[in-house]
Amino acid sequence: TPRCGASFHELNKALRIELNANASCTWQIQRNGNQTIRLIFSYFKFAPSSSCETESIKVYDGPSTHSPLLGQVCNNTDAVPVLESSSGSLTFLITTNSVDFTRNFFVFYYFFSPESKPVNCGGQLTGPNGTFSSPNYPAPYPAFTYCVWHIQTPKNSKIKLQFLDFFLELDKNCQLDFTAVYDGLTTTTGLIGKVCGRAQPTFESSSNVMTVVLATDSSSSYRGFSAQYSSVPLPGPVEPDTFLTCSSDSMKIVLSKSYLASLGYNESQLQLIDPSCRPVVTDLVAFSFPLTSCGTIKKEEGHSITYTNIISLSSTGNIITRQKNTEIIAKCKMENNSTLEVFYVTRNNVIQNITAMGRYNVSMAFYSSDSFSEPIHQSPYYVDLNQTLFAQVSLQSTDPNLLVFVDTCTASPQPDFGSPTYDLIRSGCNKDDTVVTYPPLEHRGRFKFNAFRFLRSFPSVYLQCDVVICDSNSSNSRCTKGCISRQKRAISPHTWKTNTAVGPIRLKRDLRSAQHPESLTKADAEETPSLQQYNFYAFALVVLVSNILIVVAVILKHHKHQAGCSYQKIQSS
Numbered sequence: 001t002p003r004c005g006a007s008f009h010e011l012n013k014a015l016r017i018e019l020n021a022n023a024s025c026t027w028q029i030q031r032n033g034n035q036t037i038r039l040i041f042s043y044f045k046f047a048p049s050s051s052c053e054t055e056s057i058k059v060y061d062g063p064s065t066h067s068p069l070l071g072q073v074c075n076n077t078d079a080v081p082v083l084e085s086s087s088g089s090l091t092f093l094i095t096t097n098s099v100d101f102t103r104n105f106f107v108f109y110y111f112f113s114p115e116s117k118p119v120n121c122g123g124q125l126t127g128p129n130g131t132f133s134s135p136n137y138p139a140p141y142p143a144f145t146y147c148v149w150h151i152q153t154p155k156n157s158k159i160k161l162q163f164l165d166f167f168l169e170l171d172k173n174c175q176l177d178f179t180a181v182y183d184g185l186t187t188t189t190g191l192i193g194k195v196c197g198r199a200q201p202t203f204e205s206s207s208n209v210m211t212v213v214l215a216t217d218s219s220s221s222y223r224g225f226s227a228q229y230s231s232v233p234l235p236g237p238v239e240p241d242t243f244l245t246c247s248s249d250s251m252k253i254v255l256s257k258s259y260l261a262s263l264g265y266n267e268s269q270l271q272l273i274d275p276s277c278r279p280v281v282t283d284l285v286a287f288s289f290p291l292t293s294c295g296t297i298k299k300e301e302g303h304s305i306t307y308t309n310i311i312s313l314s315s316t317g318n319i320i321t322r323q324k325n326t327e328i329i330a331k332c333k334m335e336n337n338s339t340l341e342v343f344y345v346t347r348n349n350v351i352q353n354i355t356a357m358g359r360y361n362v363s364m365a366f367y368s369s370d371s372f373s374e375p376i377h378q379s380p381y382y383v384d385l386n387q388t389l390f391a392q393v394s395l396q397s398t399d400p401n402l403l404v405f406v407d408t409c410t411a412s413p414q415p416d417f418g419s420p421t422y423d424l425i426r427s428g429c430n431k432d433d434t435v436v437t438y439p440p441l442e443h444r445g446r447f448k449f450n451a452f453r454f455l456r457s458f459p460s461v462y463l464q465c466d467v468v469i470c471d472s473n474s475s476n477s478r479c480t481k482g483c484i485s486r487q488k489r490a491i492s493p494h495t496w497k498t499n500t501a502v503g504p505i506r507l508k509r510d511l512r513s514a515q516h517p518e519s520l521t522k523a524d525a526e527e528t529p530s531l532q533q534y535n536f537y538a539f540a541l542v543v544l545v546s547n548i549l550i551v552v553a554v555i556l557k558h559h560k561h562q563a564g565c566s567y568q569k570i571q572s573s
Helices: 257-263 508-515 522-527 531-566
Strands: 006-008 012-019 024-030 036-045 056-060 069-073 082-084 089-095 103-112 123-126 129-133 146-152 157-167 178-182 191-195 202-204 209-215 224-233 242-246 250-256 284-290 297-301 304-313 326-335 338-347 350-358 362-367 381-383 388-395 402-412 422-426 444-450 461-471 495-507
Touching: 012 024, 036 056, 036 089, 069 082, 089 103, 123 129, 157 178, 157 209, 191 202, 209 224, 250 257, 250 304, 250 326, 257 284, 362 461, 388 402, 388 461, 422 444
Parallel strands: 006 024, 123 146, 381 495, 402 444
Antiparallel strands: 012 103, 024 089, 036 082, 036 103, 056 069, 056 089, 129 224, 146 209, 157 202, 157 224, 178 191, 178 209, 242 250, 250 284, 297 304, 304 326, 326 338, 338 350, 362 388, 388 444, 402 422, 402 461, 461 495
């Protein structure tokens, strides 16, 4: 491959890259079509002791380094990085520091369709034990295979994984075909090992969750593997008798006194990063605090943002101790449209994991004016046709560095947003002539539009909005881009999505009709004459015309009769 950067259009390619000090090289992969790109860095060797700030690989989801950041690979990356684009283009940039050292990288990519996944390729494996194998086993596995198995056994256990038969393509650093095993539920950290060739490897996790990955290229295929896993009971209090709760603005950690006692500690020996934040002690020990307080560390990681705090357990009043060092690490991970809560304990470099799920606290309401000071509490909200309506989406969070952007708003006469629907806003673009959007303001997204009704006598209008939440510190966030076309649309770094709904909206005329079904007001009568009035006028007109015709007929007949008599000749005798 060219020494520093290149542009590729092939369906697949393997790159062996060698760089020296002070390099800054960009590779671009692009091809027309509906397929996306999978990029695998199966081997990388940076300068010793280099940091992410001075030496890294940055991967961008698009045709340039101005595209959204997909991920970053550094010297301390504890995984085999696999990154996937959202379209047919992808870019990666390698920068090196000034240390005199030869860096080596092996990366291969291929275009693929997500729906063309092989049979028996990955999945969720639960229960105390089980078996699984590579696709087509014992026949050769397919080219460009990428399978991920997530294994979870009962609580208070760890996993023992044994490969009964294992035959993958062999090379020095397992760069071509390989199996990677991770200690946890993700493939971004916690790599236990990577194997290839002929072997019968065995792995053990530190908790009841493990992830196994199979990745292959197209050069050679062999029969793959057959594996079995089993749960092994863990001694002592492996999973803490505790829980972690994350919301969009706070974190709550609860520990039992019995669990602390099993570790050799009591509630007086606990402290957060900020030791002035103290727990509430009852039968349980509870820390509850806003995400931006008590020393909580905020970190941006590609498409997610993580808030981390640490409970340290330390002996007090002693010069020496024979207790193991223990830290309880609590993480609230904001990702896509949910909050992932990660809780784990470290004791002499052993990590136990606990996970749970939550959601953003986002709401939408109408307001009486563009000051957005008085929300409308009535439901249904009765309005006049063509009345200006003011809507606001609000995020409940104590983090001041978040922005709310209204990406898409759709109206429907049905509360389940079935057909028909009408777009007010789509991808940040105003689709209705009356829509006016306001610039993002801290935790609020605002817009206004004129009230309308659906044809075919639908009485109500419901509104649902897709909302993008961005980090205000990011200059390349979705919240700053406004209207973008569908072709150029991509999720930028530090961006999270959710949605909210409000309704119904109804016309005031429907309200008056419901309250006074026996009569209409004068204004309504002038605006919509009743059927009875039309019938009365029509009947009177018919009667008048009929009477006129009868009178004319009688006069004509009488006149004719007189004329006939006066001209009749009298006979002489």
